[in-house]
Each structure stands twice: as structure tokens, then as C-alpha cells.
Amino acid sequence: MPEYMLLLYAPEVDEAQEAERWAELPLWFEVTESLKAAGVHLANAPLYPVSDATTVRVRGGETEFTDGPFATTKEILAGYYLLSCPDLDAALKAAARLPTARYGSVEVRPVMDMANLPGMDSNGE
Amino acid sequence: MTVDEVLTQTFRHDRAGILATLIRRLGDFQLAEDAVQDAFADAAANWSRAGIPANPAAWITVAARRRAIDRLRRTQSIADRAKRLAELTRLDEQGDQEEQMSTPEADTVADDRLRLMFTCCHPALAVSAQVALTLRTLGGLSTGEIARAFLVAEPTMGKRVVRAKRKIADARIPYRVPEAEELPARLGGVLRVVYLIFNEGYTATAGAELVRASLCEEAIRLAVLLSELMPDAAETWGLLALTLLHDSRRGARVDAGGAFVPLDAQDTELWDEAKVEAGRSALRRALRLGGAGEFQLQAAIAAIEMEGASSGAIDWQRVAALYGALASVAPSPVVAVNRAAAVAFSGSPQSGLALLAPLLCDATLAGYQPLHATHAELLRRIGDARGAIEAYRRTIELTDNAVERAELERRLEDVQTADPVAS
Numbered sequence: 001m002p003e004y005m006l007l008l009y010a011p012e013v014d015e016a017q018e019a020e021r022w023a024e025l026p027l028w029f030e031v032t033e034s035l036k037a038a039g040v041h042l043a044n045a046p047l048y049p050v051s052d053a054t055t056v057r058v059r060g061g062e063t064e065f066t067d068g069p070f071a072t073t074k075e076i077l078a079g080y081y082l083l084s085c086p087d088l089d090a091a092l093k094a095a096a097r098l099p100t101a102r103y104g105s106v107e108v109r110p111v112m113d114m115a116n117l118p119g120m121d122s123n124g125e
Numbered sequence: 126m127t128v129d130e131v132l133t134q135t136f137r138h139d140r141a142g143i144l145a146t147l148i149r150r151l152g153d154f155q156l157a158e159d160a161v162q163d164a165f166a167d168a169a170a171n172w173s174r175a176g177i178p179a180n181p182a183a184w185i186t187v188a189a190r191r192r193a194i195d196r197l198r199r200t201q202s203i204a205d206r207a208k209r210l211a212e213l214t215r216l217d218e219q220g221d222q223e224e225q226m227s228t229p230e231a232d233t234v235a236d237d238r239l240r241l242m243f244t245c246c247h248p249a250l251a252v253s254a255q256v257a258l259t260l261r262t263l264g265g266l267s268t269g270e271i272a273r274a275f276l277v278a279e280p281t282m283g284k285r286v287v288r289a290k291r292k293i294a295d296a297r298i299p300y301r302v303p304e305a306e307e308l309p310a311r312l313g314g315v316l317r318v319v320y321l322i323f324n325e326g327y328t329a330t331a332g333a334e335l336v337r338a339s340l341c342e343e344a345i346r347l348a349v350l351l352s353e354l355m356p357d358a359a360e361t362w363g364l365l366a367l368t369l370l371h372d373s374r375r376g377a378r379v380d381a382g383g384a385f386v387p388l389d390a391q392d393t394e395l396w397d398e399a400k401v402e403a404g405r406s407a408l409r410r411a412l413r414l415g416g417a418g419e420f421q422l423q424a425a426i427a428a429i430e431m432e433g434a435s436s437g438a439i440d441w442q443r444v445a446a447l448y449g450a451l452a453s454v455a456p457s458p459v460v461a462v463n464r465a466a467a468v469a470f471s472g473s474p475q476s477g478l479a480l481l482a483p484l485l486c487d488a489t490l491a492g493y494q495p496l497h498a499t500h501a502e503l504l505r506r507i508g509d510a511r512g513a514i515e516a517y518r519r520t521i522e523l524t525d526n527a528v529e530r531a532e533l534e535r536r537l538e539d540v541q542t543a544d545p546v547a548s
Binding site: 020036051052054067068086087088089092108110 | 230247248249250251288291292295296298299303307331
């Protein structure tokens with residue numbers, strides 16, 4: 001079966017609007033659950049904001065890190081890797097190994113842990 | 126000592142270590158900072174009533190840990206909250222007695238401060254954020270103080286710090302000293318941040334105030350700390366030597382009227398002898414460890430120039446050779462311009478001007494003030510009054526610092542007076 005990636009774009013919002021969006025969480029769950037029930041769901045997760053991004057580029061053999069996204073109109077989203085790493089350093093090291101880092105950019109965005117979503121304290125005490 | 130004096134002393138000497146350890150245990154900068162701040166407030170309230178404890182640092186450590194436990198209980202969004210809470214509570218119950226009696230293990234605190242330094246200067250953070258975080262967590266400067274030092278509005282600086290802390294937490298920037306293979310590059314980043322702090326204090330980029338002493342002192346404190354924590358890394362000593370040698374001349378760089386005094390015209394009596402000696406001693410240590418890194422090369426250059434200023438004759442040939450070495454280790458327009466000047470001063474102004482020529486053709490350096498200042502000076506020396514006047518005018522346009530501007534205007538006037546036809 002062919003696979004499709006759904007890329008979710010949204011304008012950045014302030015804290016109040018952010019809270020409004022989180023209030024829609026049940027709606028998200030409903031959609032996700034129905035996709036799971038239909039057997040088409042592979043994975044999904046919210047990302048931390050672009051301010052938590054690090055852009056990795058390799059130029060002249062040197063690895064360069066930039067705080068934030070590297071957004072230019074000339075570069076297009078060409079693919080993705082989803083990695084599970086102990087920390088950011090491990091993810092950045094992997095990013096620098098990808099050939100795209102040499103002629104484009106690899107943006108490393110942390111994925112939110114579903115257990116740490118606002119209002120969901122599954123850690124307990 | 127009064128309660129205030131003990132608090133100030135404890136804040137200066139022990140806060141960074143206490144904070145560093147608590148950050149490791151909590152995995153969260155903001156929470157740890159808040160808890161340490163609470164602990165100092167508790168101390169201020171408690172000590173004047175109950176008396177100053179025998180070991181103030183240990184008292185603060187325990188108080189900060191308890192405040193952290195309270196805050197952790199109320200905060201939902203911390204990763205591994207339950208695990209961290211259990212660990213802190215265990216420490217509080219078991220280690221309490223011991224830590225009240227003795228200072229927390231010195232080695233652990235030293236390691237934590239080093240971890241803190243590497244995390245604050247992590248390359249995934251913007252350099253401006255690295256500087257702010259370092260000054261705030263290791264230096265104990267308030268956001269307002271950092272904002273004023275860097276001529277940034279306080280809310281802007283506040284946002285920068287908050288955002289950096291958030292990224293450390295969200296993206297899981299690790300809290301550790303990098304492994305051997307990454308260490309040289311990462312240490313270089315840390316040293317550059319400390320040097321940036323020093324330079325910002327040493328040469329104000331704008332405004333009338335030439336020296337912002339507190340930034341210089343903070344940077345030297347950080348350089349001392351790094352050389353203590355990583356004594357085998359030559360460059361930690363190189364940076365310490367460089368900052369001490371520059372800072373020793375602080376009192377001689379500006380005259381009574383506030384005018385900038387160049388090195389060759391400085392009253393060496395005004396140099397801080399103790400700092401000069403400490404700087405030389407750090408430089409010897411760096412040179413023994415070897416490696417010819419950028420900071421020890423720069424410190425060696427500063428030492429030779431200062432010897433020369435005292436004796437009346439700078440060994441420009443050695444300075445030019447050191448700049449040559451520096452140009453291969455850490456090439457930059459700054460180094461290239463200084464190298465050209467040293468070559469010119471060593472007896473061949475034409476060779477110096479030849480080294481400047483490619484830089485003057487580089488459009489990206491059109492607004493680089495030191496390039497034009499050096500160009501003007503070398504043209505003046507070879508007697509090209511017309512060229513010098515033009516170059517001085519260009520330099521003055523590019524100079525924000527009022528003190529330096531006045532000195533350049535004086536030199537321009539000298540050339541114009543000596544050769545009225547050329548102007």
C-alpha cells in the first residue's frame with residue numbers, strides 16, 4: 001500500500017490562542033482514533049515550536065549549527081527521518097551524516113512526548 | 126560579618142556550583158534557578174533571626190533542594206518528574222545530616238559547573254543566547270544587568286534567556302562535558318563566549334563609556350574557573366593570560382579627559398602589575414602545554430607588545446610572525462589587518478600596505494573600521510597625505526565610540542596641518 005505523509009502547517013500563535021488550540025485535543029484524538037480503527041494510521045505527533053529547532057548544514061567538511069529553522073523559499077521539504085535518540089547531540093550528529101546536509105539543510109525539531117501534553121500528567125507522583 | 130556580607134559572599138562564590146548541581150538533579154534550568162533564588166531569600170529572612178549557619182553554602186544547598194521539591198510537586202510539565210522528585214526527596218532525607226556538616230563534595234560541584242558551562246555554550250543555541258545564559262547562570266548577573274551591558278532592551282534580553290532555557294528543556298540539550306572527540310571544538314566555543322563577554326566589556330561598541338568593568342571581571346572569573354576545571358587544556362590558560370594582560374591596562378587606556386590612549390602612548394605606571402604578572406604566568410603555563418592555539422598566540426602577542434611599550438621598542442618582527450601563525454590557525458579580517466600593521470611596523474610599510482590591498486578590495490569589509498583605521502595610519506607613515514586624509518575621513522564615518530572618534534579627528538587634523546595642500 002502506498003504511504004502518505006501529512007505535513008501540518010499553522011501560523012505561530014500567542015499563549016492564549018495556544019491554549020484554545022489545546023482545548024481541541026479531544027477532536028484530535030477522535031480523528032486519530034478513527035484513522036487507527038480504519039487501519040491507515042502509522043504515526044503522528046506534535047512538534048515543539050520552530051524556536052526549538054536547530055538547523056544542521058555541512059559545508060567544506062565543517063558542520064555548522066544554526067539556532068532556529070532554516071527557511072528559504074528555494075529549499076523544499078524533500079524527506080524525513082524520525083529518530084529516537086538519547087539527546088539533541090545524537091540527533092544533530094545523525095543529521096550531519098545525511099547527504100542533504102551538504103547541499104541543503106536538515107532541520108532538527110524535537111517531537112513532543114504525548115505523555116507530556118499540557119493537562120496530561122501521566123507521570124503521576 | 127553581617128548577614129548581608131555573608132549572603133553576598135556566598136552568592137559570589139557558591140551560587141553557580143549550587144545551581145549547577147541542582148540543574149543536573151532537576152533537568153530544568155528555570156526550576157533550579159527559581160529554587161536557588163528562593164533559598165537565598167529564605168536565608169536573608171532566616172539568618173537575621175536564627176543566626177548565620179556554620180556553613181552558609183551547605184545551608185543554601187539544602188534550602189534550594191527543599192524549595193525545588195516544593196516547586197516540582199506543583200509543576201506538571203517536567204520530564205521524569207516522579208523519578209526526579211523521588212531522588213531529591215531521598216537526598217533530602219539521607220544526605221541532609223552530612224551536607225549540613227560539610228560542604229558538598231568539591232569534585233562533583235566542579236564537574237557540574239563544567240557541565241553547566243558546556244550546556245550554556247551549546248552550539249545549537251544562538252551565540253547571543255549563549256552569552257546571556259552564561260552570564261546569568263555562571264556569573265549570577267540579572268537579566269537587567271546583562272541587557273544594559275549589551276545595550277539591549279530588558280524585555281528583549283528576558284525573552285532571549287527564556288527561549289534558550291526552553292530550547293534546552295524541549296530539545297533535550299544534554300547536560301554534560303562533551304566526549305574527547307568533540308571536546309576541542311566545543312571547548313573552543315566556550316572560550317569564544319567568555320572572550321566575547323570580555324571584549325564587550327573592554328571595548329564598548331557604542332556610546333561614550335570605554336570600559337564596562339563588570340563584564341571584564343566576570344569574563345576573567347570565568348576564565349579562571351575554566352583553567353581550574355580543565356588545567357590540561359592549553360587554551361584555557363591562553364584565554365586567561367589574554368584577558369588578564371588586556372585588563373591590566375584598563376586604567377591606562379583612557380586619560381583624565383576621557384580620551385583613548387593607544388598602547389604606545391600609555392603610562393605603564395598605570396598598568397596593574399599584579400594582573401600583568403598573573404597574565405604572564407598563565408601564558409607560560411599555556412606555552413608549556415603547547416598547541417599554539419589562537420588565545421595563547423594572541424596572549425603572546427599582547428605580552429610582547431606590552432614588553433615593548435615598557436622598554437620603548439616593540440619586537441615587531443616577532444609580532445608579525447605570531448600574527449602569521451594566528452592567520453593560519455584562526456583566519457579573520459581582524460588578524461589579517463593586525464598582521465599587515467605588524468609587518469609595516471617591522472620596517473616595511475610597503476609590504477604592510479600590500480597585505481592590506483586584497484582586504485580593501487573585499488566589498489564585505491567596506492564597513493570594517495579597523496581596516497580603514499590601519500590603512501590611514503600606514504598611508505600617513507609613508508607620507509601619502511592625500512590618501513591618509515581620505516582614509517581617516519572614511520574611518521571617522523565608521524566610528525561610533527566617541528572617545529576613539531575624537532582621537533581619529535585629532536590625527537586627521539595633524540595630517541591636514543602638516544600638509545595643507547593635500548586636504
